[in-house]
Every structure is written in structure tokens, then in C-alpha cells.
Amino acid sequence: DAMVIQNPRYQVTQFGKPVTLSCSQTLNHNVMYWYQQKSSQAPKLLFHYYDKDFNNEADTPDNFQSRRPNTSFCFLDIRSPGLGDAAMYLCATSRTRTGTDTQYFGPGTRLTVL
Amino acid sequence: AQKITQTQPGMFVQEKEAVTLDCTYDTSDPSYGLFWYKQPSSGEMIFLIYQGSYDQQNATEGRYSLNFQKARKSANLVISASQLGDSAMYFCAPRDDSTLGRLYFGRGTQLTVWP
Numbered sequence: 001d002a003m004v005i006q007n008p009r010y011q012v013t014q015f016g017k018p019v020t021l022s023c024s025q026t027l028n029h030n031v032m033y034w035y036q037q038k039s040s041q042a043p044k045l046l047f048h049y050y051d052k053d054f055n056n057e058a059d060t061p062d063n064f065q066s067r068r069p070n071t072s073f074c075f076l077d078i079r080s081p082g083l084g085d086a087a088m089y090l091c092a093t094s095r096t097r098t099g100t101d102t103q104y105f106g107p108g109t110r111l112t113v114l
Numbered sequence: 115a116q117k118i119t120q121t122q123p124g125m126f127v128q129e130k131e132a133v134t135l136d137c138t139y140d141t142s143d144p145s146y147g148l149f150w151y152k153q154p155s156s157g158e159m160i161f162l163i164y165q166g167s168y169d170q171q172n173a174t175e176g177r178y179s180l181n182f183q184k185a186r187k188s189a190n191l192v193i194s195a196s197q198l199g200d201s202a203m204y205f206c207a208p209r210d211d212s213t214l215g216r217l218y219f220g221r222g223t224q225l226t227v228w229p
Binding site: 031033037041042043045048050055088090092094096097098099100101102103104105106107108110 | 143145146147149151156157158159160161164166167205208209210211213214215216217219220221222
């Protein structure tokens with residue numbers, strides 16, 4: 001049974017057209033993360049939520065926003081996608097933020113910007 | 115940020131043989147976890163195995179085991195009896211309390227299993 005679900009799996013958008021990616025979880029975990037992974041690179045953390053507390057990474061562009069309306073769902077909004085935002089977007093969850101807790105990932109959303 | 119070194123960009127192994135993927139890391143926090151993930155071409159990041167910094171024994175999970183050398187800050191992944199489905203990118207990622215549990219990924223090792 002899927003524990004971290006991402007929709008859609010593939011998303012195509014046009015340059016500058018806002019897009020929203022969705023993540024949901026059935027694990028009842030407190031923490032939800034969004035990573036960006038460009039081709040042939042390691043994943044890069046964009047931000048995370050600890051409960052309702054939003055934590056942005058210092059180098060995450062303002063173009064990226066996130067919402068977490070409840071424990072189960074988290075959204076990634078890209079306000080004006082550029083060609084450089086084409087990437088795999090991975091959502092992950094963990095029970096706490098301690099170093100010994102496992103992060104579980106969803107299947108990812110592959111974003112194409114035309 | 116943590117420094118993670120995976121020195122093997124690509125590895126090749128014949129089916130049914132064992133293979134070792136290297137990982138060294140740098141953390142000053144005495145309490146941390148070391149995680150290995152597998153990423154096939156589909157893109158999903160699959161959790162494989164975990165080693166806690168205070169664990170006395172090396173972690174094992176089916177065909178996966180870790181050669182954990184704490185003093186050297188090294189945690190090499192050993193895959194025994196390789197299968198064609200093991201062909202994927204493998205990432206080493208430490209995680210500690212001082213960084214609010216962020217995962218820092220190495221550059222990865224692309225493993226190819228051939229028949």
C-alpha cells in the first residue's frame with residue numbers, strides 16, 4: 001500500500017504558467033519535505049514542514065511556495081516556472097526531525113517546462 | 115552542510131556476484147543516522163537500509179548490509195547476490211539532529227548489473 005503519494009506523476013506546463021504539485025501521506029508523520037532533483041544530480045531540499053511550522057532553505061528561490069493544509073497533505077506551488085525548473089520533485093515524510101528517523105519518499109513528479 | 119563522498123560514479127557487477135558501494139561522510143554530531151537509498155530510472159527514491167551511530171552491530175536487511183566504520187566515518191553498502199533489478203543509482207545520506215534532520219545526499223553511484 002502506497003504510504004507517500006504524489007500527483008501527478010508527470011506534469012507539463014508552459015513557461016510562466018503556475019503549477020501545483022501534490023503530496024499526501026498515510027503515515028501520520030509530523031514532517032513533510034520537498035526536494036528538487038535535476039538530471040544527473042543529487043536531490044536538493046527546498047523546504048519542509050514540521051507540523052504547521054514552515055522551514056525554508058536559504059537558497060530556495062521565491063518562485064517556490066508550499067502549503068500544508070492538514071497533516072496528510074502538502075502542496076508545492078511554482079508561481080512562474082522557468083526552463084530551469086524542469087526537474088523531478090520528490091516529497092518525503094518522517095515521524096520527527098531527529099537524525100535517526102527514516103525519511104520515506106513518494107514516487108516523484110517529473111516536471112517539464114515548455 | 116555535511117560533506118558526503120561517494121567516490122565511484124559508476125560500478126559494474128555480474129549477476130549473482132557481490133558488490134560494495136563506498137560512502138564517507140563528515141558530521142560533528144555524535145548522534146546521527148546513515149541511510150542508503152536506491153533510485154531506479156523511474157525516479158522513485160527507495161529506502162534500503164539504516165545504520166544508527168550508536169548501533170553496535172552492522173546493519174543488515176536481506177541482501178543489503180553495511181560495513182560501518184564509525185571512527186573512519188565510513189558506511190559502505192554491500193549488495194550480495196546481485197540481481198538485474200539492482201541496476202539503479204544508489205545514494206548515501208547521513209542525517210543528524212543538529213541540522214533539523216535534513217538529509218544530505220552524496221553524488222550517487224550508478225550500479226549496472228549484467229547477466
